[in-house]
Amino acid sequence: AQSVSQHNHHVILSEAASLELGCNYSYGGTVNLFWYVQYPGQHLQLLLKYFSGDPLVKGIKGFEAEFIKSKFSFNLRKPSVQWSDTAEYFCAVNAVKAAGNKLTFGGGTRVLVKP
Protein backbone atom coordinates (compact mmCIF):
# COMPACT_ATOMS: atom_id res chain seq x y z
CA ALA A 1 0.00 0.00 0.00
CA GLN A 2 1.15 3.50 -0.70
CA SER A 3 1.77 6.12 1.96
CA VAL A 4 2.54 9.80 1.82
CA SER A 5 4.63 11.79 4.27
CA GLN A 6 4.67 15.55 4.61
CA HIS A 7 7.53 16.62 6.79
CA ASN A 8 6.31 19.97 8.03
CA HIS A 9 3.04 20.23 9.91
CA HIS A 10 3.16 24.00 10.26
CA VAL A 11 5.03 26.66 8.36
CA ILE A 12 4.98 30.37 9.19
CA LEU A 13 6.57 32.88 6.88
CA SER A 14 6.29 36.47 5.76
CA GLU A 15 4.96 37.79 2.49
CA ALA A 16 7.45 37.63 -0.38
CA ALA A 17 9.35 34.79 1.26
CA SER A 18 9.94 31.62 -0.69
CA LEU A 19 8.03 28.48 0.20
CA GLU A 20 8.98 24.84 -0.15
CA LEU A 21 6.89 22.02 1.25
CA GLY A 22 8.28 18.53 1.34
CA CYS A 23 6.41 15.42 0.24
CA ASN A 24 7.67 11.87 0.07
CA TYR A 25 5.74 8.79 -0.88
CA SER A 26 6.33 5.11 -0.61
CA TYR A 27 5.20 2.93 -3.48
CA GLY A 28 7.25 0.80 -5.78
CA GLY A 29 5.24 1.26 -8.94
CA THR A 30 4.36 4.14 -11.18
CA VAL A 31 2.36 6.87 -9.52
CA ASN A 32 0.34 9.96 -10.22
CA LEU A 33 1.09 12.82 -7.85
CA PHE A 34 -1.05 15.74 -6.75
CA TRP A 35 -1.00 18.77 -4.54
CA TYR A 36 -4.31 20.03 -3.18
CA VAL A 37 -4.92 23.23 -1.27
CA GLN A 38 -7.59 23.92 1.32
CA TYR A 39 -8.20 27.59 2.09
CA PRO A 40 -9.74 28.37 5.48
CA GLY A 41 -13.32 27.17 5.58
CA GLN A 42 -13.27 25.83 2.04
CA HIS A 43 -13.02 22.50 0.31
CA LEU A 44 -9.91 20.98 -1.20
CA GLN A 45 -8.94 22.25 -4.62
CA LEU A 46 -6.42 20.86 -7.05
CA LEU A 47 -3.25 22.94 -7.19
CA LEU A 48 -1.25 20.84 -9.63
CA LYS A 49 -0.68 17.30 -10.77
CA TYR A 50 2.01 15.12 -12.29
CA PHE A 51 1.26 12.15 -14.49
CA SER A 52 4.24 11.83 -16.81
CA GLY A 53 6.69 13.84 -18.86
CA ASP A 54 8.49 16.92 -17.56
CA PRO A 55 9.10 16.35 -13.85
CA LEU A 56 8.76 20.06 -13.16
CA VAL A 57 5.06 20.80 -13.04
CA LYS A 58 3.55 24.26 -12.94
CA GLY A 59 0.19 24.81 -11.30
CA ILE A 60 -2.12 27.64 -10.51
CA LYS A 61 -1.24 30.76 -8.53
CA GLY A 62 2.49 30.54 -9.24
CA PHE A 63 3.02 27.17 -7.57
CA GLU A 64 5.24 24.48 -9.02
CA ALA A 65 6.38 21.05 -7.95
CA GLU A 66 9.25 18.82 -8.94
CA PHE A 67 9.01 15.05 -9.14
CA ILE A 68 12.28 13.36 -8.26
CA LYS A 69 11.73 9.69 -8.85
CA SER A 70 14.98 8.56 -7.24
CA LYS A 71 14.00 10.30 -4.02
CA PHE A 72 10.28 9.42 -4.16
CA SER A 73 9.63 13.10 -3.65
CA PHE A 74 7.24 15.69 -5.01
CA ASN A 75 8.06 18.96 -3.26
CA LEU A 76 5.90 22.03 -3.73
CA ARG A 77 7.46 25.45 -4.23
CA LYS A 78 6.50 29.06 -4.68
CA PRO A 79 9.18 31.74 -5.08
CA SER A 80 7.25 34.55 -3.39
CA VAL A 81 4.21 33.92 -1.23
CA GLN A 82 1.28 36.20 -0.59
CA TRP A 83 -0.97 36.54 2.41
CA SER A 84 -3.70 34.83 0.38
CA ASP A 85 -1.57 31.67 0.23
CA THR A 86 -2.46 31.01 3.86
CA ALA A 87 -4.00 27.55 3.66
CA GLU A 88 -3.42 23.88 4.31
CA TYR A 89 -1.59 21.99 1.60
CA PHE A 90 -1.98 18.29 0.96
CA CYS A 91 0.21 16.03 -1.10
CA ALA A 92 -1.52 12.97 -2.57
CA VAL A 93 -0.59 9.94 -4.61
CA ASN A 94 -2.31 7.14 -6.44
CA ALA A 95 -0.98 4.14 -8.23
CA VAL A 96 -1.24 4.50 -11.99
CA LYS A 97 -2.81 1.08 -12.26
CA ALA A 98 -5.54 2.02 -9.82
CA ALA A 99 -8.49 3.32 -11.78
CA GLY A 100 -10.72 5.97 -10.34
CA ASN A 101 -8.11 7.96 -8.49
CA LYS A 102 -8.18 6.33 -5.07
CA LEU A 103 -5.89 8.91 -3.55
CA THR A 104 -3.77 8.55 -0.47
CA PHE A 105 -3.19 11.90 1.21
CA GLY A 106 -0.37 13.14 3.34
CA GLY A 107 -1.11 14.64 6.73
CA GLY A 108 -1.13 18.17 5.38
CA THR A 109 0.97 21.26 6.05
CA ARG A 110 -0.62 24.36 7.47
CA VAL A 111 0.96 27.47 6.00
CA LEU A 112 0.49 30.86 7.60
CA VAL A 113 1.71 33.86 5.66
CA LYS A 114 2.08 36.96 7.77
CA PRO A 115 1.35 40.27 6.04
Next chain:
Amino acid sequence: DAGVIQSPRHEVTEMGQEVTLRCKPISGHDYLFWYRQTMMRGLELLIYFNNNVPIDDSGMPEDRFSAKMPNASFSTLKIQPSEPRDSAVYFCASSLGTEYNSPLHFGNGTRLTVT
Protein backbone atom coordinates in the same frame (compact mmCIF):
# COMPACT_ATOMS: atom_id res chain seq x y z
CA ASP B 1 -21.38 23.03 -13.24
CA ALA B 2 -22.49 23.27 -9.62
CA GLY B 3 -19.69 21.10 -8.33
CA VAL B 4 -20.04 18.42 -5.68
CA ILE B 5 -22.86 19.32 -3.32
CA GLN B 6 -22.93 18.13 0.27
CA SER B 7 -25.56 18.61 2.92
CA PRO B 8 -25.83 19.63 5.62
CA ARG B 9 -22.84 21.96 6.03
CA HIS B 10 -22.94 21.56 9.79
CA GLU B 11 -24.51 18.89 11.95
CA VAL B 12 -24.57 18.84 15.73
CA THR B 13 -26.07 15.79 17.36
CA GLU B 14 -26.04 13.92 20.61
CA MET B 15 -24.22 10.68 21.17
CA GLY B 16 -26.33 7.72 20.17
CA GLN B 17 -28.31 9.50 17.49
CA GLU B 18 -28.32 8.53 13.84
CA VAL B 19 -26.59 10.90 11.45
CA THR B 20 -27.01 10.95 7.68
CA LEU B 21 -24.70 12.91 5.41
CA ARG B 22 -25.62 13.50 1.79
CA CYS B 23 -23.69 14.03 -1.40
CA LYS B 24 -24.54 14.86 -4.98
CA PRO B 25 -21.56 14.27 -7.29
CA ILE B 26 -20.81 16.17 -10.46
CA SER B 27 -23.04 14.97 -13.25
CA GLY B 28 -21.28 12.41 -15.43
CA HIS B 29 -18.66 11.47 -12.86
CA ASP B 30 -18.58 7.74 -12.27
CA TYR B 31 -16.45 7.60 -9.11
CA LEU B 32 -17.54 8.86 -5.72
CA PHE B 33 -15.42 9.00 -2.60
CA TRP B 34 -16.12 9.68 1.07
CA TYR B 35 -13.23 11.10 3.12
CA ARG B 36 -13.02 12.03 6.79
CA GLN B 37 -10.75 14.80 8.01
CA THR B 38 -9.59 15.15 11.61
CA MET B 39 -6.70 16.93 13.24
CA MET B 40 -5.27 13.67 14.51
CA ARG B 41 -5.59 11.49 11.42
CA GLY B 42 -5.68 13.98 8.54
CA LEU B 43 -7.66 12.92 5.46
CA GLU B 44 -8.78 9.31 5.50
CA LEU B 45 -10.55 7.54 2.66
CA LEU B 46 -13.60 5.79 4.06
CA ILE B 47 -15.19 4.24 0.99
CA TYR B 48 -15.49 4.75 -2.73
CA PHE B 49 -17.97 3.77 -5.41
CA ASN B 50 -17.70 3.15 -9.12
CA ASN B 51 -20.91 3.32 -11.12
CA ASN B 52 -22.87 3.23 -7.85
CA VAL B 53 -21.17 0.02 -6.68
CA PRO B 54 -18.99 0.09 -3.54
CA ILE B 55 -15.47 -0.89 -4.55
CA ASP B 56 -13.43 -0.50 -1.38
CA ASP B 57 -14.86 0.08 2.06
CA SER B 58 -11.77 -0.92 3.98
CA GLY B 59 -11.50 2.57 5.43
CA MET B 60 -14.89 2.47 7.10
CA PRO B 61 -14.02 2.53 10.80
CA GLU B 62 -16.62 0.12 12.10
CA ASP B 63 -20.07 -1.29 11.56
CA ARG B 64 -21.68 1.87 12.82
CA PHE B 65 -20.74 3.44 9.50
CA SER B 66 -22.55 2.61 6.28
CA ALA B 67 -22.67 4.21 2.85
CA LYS B 68 -25.02 3.82 -0.06
CA MET B 69 -25.27 5.10 -3.58
CA PRO B 70 -28.75 4.30 -4.88
CA ASN B 71 -28.18 6.14 -8.15
CA ALA B 72 -25.53 8.07 -10.05
CA SER B 73 -26.53 11.39 -8.56
CA PHE B 74 -26.82 10.67 -4.86
CA SER B 75 -24.91 9.06 -2.02
CA THR B 76 -25.34 8.91 1.74
CA LEU B 77 -23.01 8.19 4.61
CA LYS B 78 -24.79 7.09 7.74
CA ILE B 79 -23.51 6.76 11.29
CA GLN B 80 -25.69 4.83 13.70
CA PRO B 81 -25.25 5.22 16.61
CA SER B 82 -22.97 8.25 16.56
CA GLU B 83 -20.19 8.76 19.10
CA PRO B 84 -18.14 11.84 20.08
CA ARG B 85 -15.06 10.40 18.36
CA ASP B 86 -16.93 10.58 15.06
CA SER B 87 -16.69 14.37 15.20
CA ALA B 88 -14.86 15.43 12.04
CA VAL B 89 -15.33 17.05 8.67
CA TYR B 90 -16.65 14.58 6.12
CA PHE B 91 -15.86 15.28 2.48
CA CYS B 92 -17.43 13.78 -0.57
CA ALA B 93 -15.51 13.86 -3.85
CA SER B 94 -16.17 12.67 -7.37
CA SER B 95 -14.07 12.03 -10.45
CA LEU B 96 -14.39 10.92 -14.03
CA GLY B 97 -12.73 7.59 -13.65
CA THR B 98 -12.77 6.61 -17.27
CA GLU B 99 -9.98 9.11 -17.59
CA TYR B 100 -8.21 7.71 -14.60
CA ASN B 101 -5.84 10.60 -14.42
CA SER B 102 -8.65 13.05 -13.79
CA PRO B 103 -8.50 14.89 -10.48
CA LEU B 104 -10.92 14.60 -7.61
CA HIS B 105 -13.49 17.33 -7.16
CA PHE B 106 -14.39 17.86 -3.53
CA GLY B 107 -17.54 19.15 -1.93
CA ASN B 108 -17.52 21.76 0.82
CA GLY B 109 -17.75 19.10 3.50
CA THR B 110 -20.05 18.45 6.43
CA ARG B 111 -18.72 19.42 9.82
CA LEU B 112 -20.11 16.88 12.28
CA THR B 113 -20.06 17.47 16.01
CA VAL B 114 -21.26 14.70 18.30
CA THR B 115 -21.73 15.74 21.90
